Amino acid sequence: MAVEVITIKDKGDSVDTFFDPESVAIIGASNSPFNLGATICRTLHEFSSFDGRVYAVNRKGEAVHGCEGFVSVTDIPGDVDLAVIITPADVVPFFVKQCGEKGIGHIVIESAGFSEGGESGRTMQKEIDETAREQGIRIMGPNCLGVLNARNQFCCFYGIFEDSFEAFMSEPGTVSYIIQSGGVVAVILESLVKDVVKVNKAISIGNKSDVDEADMIEYLDRDDTTEVIGMYLENIQQGRKFLDAARGVRKPILAFKVGRTDEGALAAQSHTAGMANNDAIFEGVCRQAGIIRVNSISELHSLPKIFTSMPPLRGPRIAVFTNSGAFGGITADLLVDAGLEMARLSPETQEKLSRTGQIFNVSNPIDLGPALSMQTFMDIFDILLSSDEVDGLLPIPSLWHPMIIDAIGELVKKCHHYRKPAAIYTPNAVYRTVSYRNEYQVPLFESPEEAVRALQVSYQHYLYSLRKDAESYPVCNGESAWNGKLHQGVA
Amino acid sequence: MAVEVITIKDKGDSVDTFFDPESVAIIGASNSPFNLGATICRTLHEFSSFDGRVYAVNRKGEAVHGCEGFVSVTDIPGDVDLAVIITPADVVPFFVKQCGEKGIGHIVIESAGFSEGGESGRTMQKEIDETAREQGIRIMGPNCLGVLNARNQFCCFYGIFEDSFEAFMSEPGTVSYIIQSGGVVAVILESLVKDVVKVNKAISIGNKSDVDEADMIEYLDRDDTTEVIGMYLENIQQGRKFLDAARGVRKPILAFKVGRTDEGALAAQSHTAGMANNDAIFEGVCRQAGIIRVNSISELHSLPKIFTSMPPLRGPRIAVFTNSGAFGGITADLLVDAGLEMARLSPETQEKLSRTGQIFNVSNPIDLGPALSMQTFMDIFDILLSSDEVDGLLPIPSLWHPMIIDAIGELVKKCHHYRKPAAIYTPNAVYRTVSYRNEYQVPLFESPEEAVRALQVSYQHYLYSLRKDAESYPVCNGESAWNGKLHQGVA
Numbered sequence: 001m002a003v004e005v006i007t008i009k010d011k012g013d014s015v016d017t018f019f020d021p022e023s024v025a026i027i028g029a030s031n032s033p034f035n036l037g038a039t040i041c042r043t044l045h046e047f048s049s050f051d052g053r054v055y056a057v058n059r060k061g062e063a064v065h066g067c068e069g070f071v072s073v074t075d076i077p078g079d080v081d082l083a084v085i086i087t088p089a090d091v092v093p094f095f096v097k098q099c100g101e102k103g104i105g106h107i108v109i110e111s112a113g114f115s116e117g118g119e120s121g122r123t124m125q126k127e128i129d130e131t132a133r134e135q136g137i138r139i140m141g142p143n144c145l146g147v148l149n150a151r152n153q154f155c156c157f158y159g160i161f162e163d164s165f166e167a168f169m170s171e172p173g174t175v176s177y178i179i180q181s182g183g184v185v186a187v188i189l190e191s192l193v194k195d196v197v198k199v200n201k202a203i204s205i206g207n208k209s210d211v212d213e214a215d216m217i218e219y220l221d222r223d224d225t226t227e228v229i230g231m232y233l234e235n236i237q238q239g240r241k242f243l244d245a246a247r248g249v250r251k252p253i254l255a256f257k258v259g260r261t262d263e264g265a266l267a268a269q270s271h272t273a274g275m276a277n278n279d280a281i282f283e284g285v286c287r288q289a290g291i292i293r294v295n296s297i298s299e300l301h302s303l304p305k306i307f308t309s310m311p312p313l314r315g316p317r318i319a320v321f322t323n324s325g326a327f328g329g330i331t332a333d334l335l336v337d338a339g340l341e342m343a344r345l346s347p348e349t350q351e352k353l354s355r356t357g358q359i360f361n362v363s364n365p366i367d368l369g370p371a372l373s374m375q376t377f378m379d380i381f382d383i384l385l386s387s388d389e390v391d392g393l394l395p396i397p398s399l400w401h402p403m404i405i406d407a408i409g410e411l412v413k414k415c416h417h418y419r420k421p422a423a424i425y426t427p428n429a430v431y432r433t434v435s436y437r438n439e440y441q442v443p444l445f446e447s448p449e450e451a452v453r454a455l456q457v458s459y460q461h462y463l464y465s466l467r468k469d470a471e472s473y474p475v476c477n478g479e480s481a482w483n484g485k486l487h488q489g490v491a
Numbered sequence: 492m493a494v495e496v497i498t499i500k501d502k503g504d505s506v507d508t509f510f511d512p513e514s515v516a517i518i519g520a521s522n523s524p525f526n527l528g529a530t531i532c533r534t535l536h537e538f539s540s541f542d543g544r545v546y547a548v549n550r551k552g553e554a555v556h557g558c559e560g561f562v563s564v565t566d567i568p569g570d571v572d573l574a575v576i577i578t579p580a581d582v583v584p585f586f587v588k589q590c591g592e593k594g595i596g597h598i599v600i601e602s603a604g605f606s607e608g609g610e611s612g613r614t615m616q617k618e619i620d621e622t623a624r625e626q627g628i629r630i631m632g633p634n635c636l637g638v639l640n641a642r643n644q645f646c647c648f649y650g651i652f653e654d655s656f657e658a659f660m661s662e663p664g665t666v667s668y669i670i671q672s673g674g675v676v677a678v679i680l681e682s683l684v685k686d687v688v689k690v691n692k693a694i695s696i697g698n699k700s701d702v703d704e705a706d707m708i709e710y711l712d713r714d715d716t717t718e719v720i721g722m723y724l725e726n727i728q729q730g731r732k733f734l735d736a737a738r739g740v741r742k743p744i745l746a747f748k749v750g751r752t753d754e755g756a757l758a759a760q761s762h763t764a765g766m767a768n769n770d771a772i773f774e775g776v777c778r779q780a781g782i783i784r785v786n787s788i789s790e791l792h793s794l795p796k797i798f799t800s801m802p803p804l805r806g807p808r809i810a811v812f813t814n815s816g817a818f819g820g821i822t823a824d825l826l827v828d829a830g831l832e833m834a835r836l837s838p839e840t841q842e843k844l845s846r847t848g849q850i851f852n853v854s855n856p857i858d859l860g861p862a863l864s865m866q867t868f869m870d871i872f873d874i875l876l877s878s879d880e881v882d883g884l885l886p887i888p889s890l891w892h893p894m895i896i897d898a899i900g901e902l903v904k905k906c907h908h909y910r911k912p913a914a915i916y917t918p919n920a921v922y923r924t925v926s927y928r929n930e931y932q933v934p935l936f937e938s939p940e941e942a943v944r945a946l947q948v949s950y951q952h953y954l955y956s957l958r959k960d961a962e963s964y965p966v967c968n969g970e971s972a973w974n975g976k977l978h979q980g981v982a
Contacts, residue, residue, distance in 0.1 A: 333751045336752040
């Protein structure tokens, strides 16, 4: 057994082939009505600019949506890098063996009905695992969608529509996802279509009989085009491997895990065959590994932009400014709840703010009053961002004039200049915020709660980074600065 | 002093005039650039179908946007029901006296700079209060926007744009708001434009020197066209009056209060001059009065549809069904957190579900699998809604086919037939959910969290109603059924 494990480990970074295959066989793709494999052939051949070779494998050896057809992978001339199996569960072990004969090193098994499907499923799973170990094959799945890579437009998700595909792929971004469920990934990808940060890679790992979240974290950490990693998990099977993989990563990792309650764990178990993990253990692993645990699926797509659009929050003191006084009070409550602080502005800073003109209230939260010029906005940004009393901004300007959008654009630049972040919320209906954000490509959050949460996770990641720095360069005194901060409410 | 208080109380339900004036004077409306009063004249005369008379009062006695102009309200021929004062603060006491001379019984003071603006503001406020008491005038404000009434298109909000006005007013709904801040009301009204429930009346009460949330609760309780009451509060000045007013109301009241933390209370104080109320007291009043306390501004517009579109949730047992297994686990966690329960389906019910066809998993959460016919959906709805094991539904169908929207429409009807609610979430980006909801007018929630929260508040209101029934018809045994339930986690 030990030897077989070493066989796999020796393959090193070979998971790369799942993302950049030069040749792919879709096993189970045919011209039967409602054939799911056929939708993968169509996506790759008709919608995508993917330039690898794509073959269809089916009983008749027929071509599918322009992809050359074969009865067996062993009939395909030349090498095949990756096989995608999407057939009834009971024939999957046979096809895995056939892939082994062909020398295929990577298989995505999309079929369901294995460990999550009772005793006979588990027996088949064992058979597949044995073949894979003997042949040194890496397996993704079963019960998964595999990979979507916006960089090269490789995608083996089934049932994807042309307009969705174009939307997801049109502009590769820098946030990548490791996801146990297809339904969740669709919501995330659709949401990012109208955001300032787009998807880079999405990986649906399903029952993860071999390739798991830890392998994917390591891959995405090496991947230069990934800035932020998001995860949706239903279970962790190898806690130590997960911890070790995540611990060394400096990129922000956001993780949502289902199964906080017994009912949730039970539901997840029937879905992707995980054990009902103890949630407290997961929580502990996240803290040790420096993973930001998020509270909803929507946080997985709403929060990455605070990392990709803004410098990190390096301290807890936030200056709020708004022309809707109510949101001053609302965000003050939220900031305190989040373990952050309302920055205390000195008389000198308040005096500088007064000199700008029409500000109603120069103490924090700063009440802008109804009308402000572009210059006044610029002055406020400079005064607050340059002040050593302020670590970050929470601007809540009403979009009553097109000038405000320009001011927000300038604010983003100034944030980078002063190396401090702003989480911007404009008090509008969400549909309008999404529309402004998409049109003007400014990092707007959709609610005051989301903006405060973005500052909180930015600070949490900054503190994790300090700790990881400290771990890389050990010092004599174990009580480092971040340790105290971590216990002050954030994290 | 006591006599003056009685003077006001004797006027009884006279606050109605704020909503249905036959003649209105806008004091401070002129043709100067950026004049806010002028925007009210324009709204009423040019955008609105309001059929009352509207006059402008200004130094030159000039007409404004088609509204006849006068130098003083005393010059206006005939009665004036309502004055709206929107001038610099220091001349407001003078105009209030003038209104008294004219015999005007209702004034909205939109000007700011009173109790929230320091010592001189408080002195002016006192002067106004004395005049009002002497003359028996009801005052709304100061520092407010007054009233928007979609039923008769009366609106004294300033700075409202034509397209916003048309959107807010185009289709009067059944949810009414009592709000201390203008910025908040704009977000709510804009959000309801694309929802299945629309606004009926919105009242911005500002510093509430006279008319307060309690008066408005009583008014909206009497108002036949209001089904749900939403409130945004920065402070409560008369706790007992508020409690007494809300206690007797059977309509759902949703309240958001800022100032949960010291920082939030401090910020609110500078905004609308409230005392930093003890949040625990507010919490207690809500429980005693049967008010549902909400956690965000967005809940004020997202939750009312569970009351207007669905029967109440009369028990905690929820059946979840989805074709995205992940959301089964996610919602199971959320339901448990919300004090609700995953319904336990008996073997008989599971057998009925099995007989419908292609269901992956017939225990709760029910996994629908990828494809289902309209008939299968109808069968599932009937089986679950008719089962005495289930109190409400949480359906999470993917909108992969137009048929699903039709099925959702049928579900709404069946919910009314079986007198059980469904909180429906379709796993999509929010912008797409809003668009479907608006186009097909089906009550979709925007996230699984929102759907679960809707079920929670529906059940909470049902339990409050039971208690109010019990209070109306006292029984010997003080330990009634609802009392036990209230302590099981909901509320």
